[in-house]
Amino acid sequence: MTTVRKLSAAQPDFAQQLQQLLSFDATLSxxxxxxxxxxxxxxxxxxxxxxxxxxxxxxxxxxxxxxxxxxxxxxxxxxxxxxxxxxxxxxxxxxxxxxxxxxxxxxxSWQYEDEDGTLLGQQITxxxxxxxxxxxxxxxxxxxxxxxxxxxxxxxxxxxxxxxxxxxxxxxxxxxxxxxxxxxxxxxxxxxxxxxxxxxxxxxxxxxxxxxxxxxxxxxxxxxxxxxxxxxxDMVAGPSEILVICDGHTNPDWVAIDLFSQAEHDEVAQAILLCPDADYIAKVEASIEKLLPGMPRADIIRASLGNRGALIQVADLDEACEIANQIAPEHLELSVADPHQLVSKIRHAGAIFMGAYTSESLGDYCAGPNHVLPTARSARFSSPLGVYDFQKRSSLICVSADGAHQLGQIADTLATGEGLPAHALAARLRVRAEA
Incomplete structure (x- = not known):
């Protein structure tokens, strides 16, 4: 039998239990x-x-x-x-x-011109x-x-x-x-x-x-x-993660297999379900027990679900979104009737899979978006691998004579205040003498 912890967001110590669930010892060897x-x-x-x-x-x-x-x-x-x-x-x-x-x-690349003729912009290479x-x-x-x-x-x-x-x-x-x-x-x-x-x-x-x-x-x-x-x-990736938010209407076998799709990576991968329907959670649990023996990587999935997996009952889908933002998962499935209404409430996730037909595995291979995603809650501040990771940006500054006169006085004042006289002088030399 597979032991997957079942939690309720209504429990007084849920915040502590969630923190323990998300904790991962990434101590370097x-x-x-x-x-x-x-x-x-x-x-x-x-x-x-x-x-x-x-x-x-x-x-x-x-x-x-x-x-x-x-x-x-x-x-x-x-x-x-x-x-x-x-x-x-x-x-x-x-x-x-x-x-x-x-x-x-x-x-x-882009650029614009100030009123004094100074050109500013950004060159992307x-x-x-x-x-x-x-x-x-x-x-x-x-x-x-x-x-x-x-x-x-x-x-x-x-x-x-x-x-x-x-x-x-x-x-x-x-x-x-x-x-x-x-x-x-x-x-x-x-x-x-x-x-x-x-x-x-x-x-x-x-x-x-x-x-x-x-x-x-x-x-x-x-x-x-x-x-x-x-x-x-790009990043130093941690274990794979999937979080499924379900309204209780998706085929429970689909959700069980979607949880397996990340759990099969390794024994410290994380697969979590958030759902407001206790009866549906029980159905997903039954699907896990039914389907797991037939999986070629059953031992890894079983260990993963036992180590870091969870089936969590929430009050409603709004609470599910709040918890999802705390988790900031690598992969987030919105397996609900109206994912477009729910997606605006998600702030932190590597990739968001919208609707019951959008399995995470499609994103891994052929949907189009990149499957190199932030893990270990780094989706709070990181993004999927993309074109921007292979480019760099250079600032463009072309100051006109009028601009040097105006900006030079400002730079002179600020540089003097910071105790950098050469900076101040370089700016001051370009300021026109007043008539």
Missing amino acids: PEIEQRVAAILADVKHRGDAAVVEYTNRFDKLSATSMADLEVTQTDLKAAYERLPTKEQNALKTACERVRKYHEHQKQP PLDRVGIYVPGGTAAYPSSVIMNAIPAHVAGVPEIIMVSPLRGGAEQDRVMAAAWLAGVTRIFTIGGAQAVAALAFGTETVPAVDKITGPGNAYVAAAKRQVFGQVGI
Whole structure:
């Protein structure tokens, strides 16, 4: 039997119970941090030789040089052509939809002119080169390629360098095919902290990038944290999360499976249901018991639901929205009759899935929006990965003579007040002498 805690928002200690439910020990492992720091330093010092050595050691390969670890564009195209037509079409459609969505995120540079002729504005330019990390080895994730590479491509990034510990076979063909369709420039079959180091510092073969995006294991996450500042990173993601708000009218089997869709990621993933109908909550619980034995990842789902899952009864949908904003989930399903009325009450969520037919899994693969989302309540201040993550903004200032006269007096006063006389003088020199 699966034990999923059942809570009620009416309980006097509900706030404390919710806090305990959301708490997650993200304490960094000193051992992992030290090992990663050593790998980063070694790759920075020895370059290709260190990357090859660590790749052979950790991934049990026998590469003699980085040439053995680079995949050509010809290889990518061949991988795509090996796929069955159905899979080719699925990847192409997913890429097209993701590209179309992200095209809407592009913003133009802009400028305006003050009354005195001073021009002010903002110039938006793409990053020169980015690196995307795609997990591999025991599993393959073509969706991660699509979600990381396409927004970079749409942003106008001229070089997209992908690293992934690909090991051949049909699963890896899907990853390479996705890279072919998504516009990846170069691929190296390396993973772990050594791959992050190669991207951050550059080697004789791997070019240094400006930003690294994409998920990975604890070593990859630690490496991204440690190279931040040398390069930009997207985020350090925590366990997967789903929160379902339901009015009690969706097929309970659908809701149970949607909870499973995140719980199956790992034993510390979080799946929560908020509903005002106690009888419906009981039906979802019954669906969980009925459906779980048939799930291939049943043991992981069972552990996840037992560790951090919950079925929570609320007074009404308004209270459900208040609690959802406290949780700030990665994925939020509004499985209600009128999601458009409810969505305006949601302030914090990575992605909002509106209506009973909108399963979270559609967003993971092909709906269009990005599936790289903020976790661990960071949706309170963070956004999904997007085109804007692969661009930067430069302020434009072109001051006219009249503007220098007016602004110079203001800057002179403020700089003098801050005790910065050179600042003040630079402004004052451009102020016209009064007649």
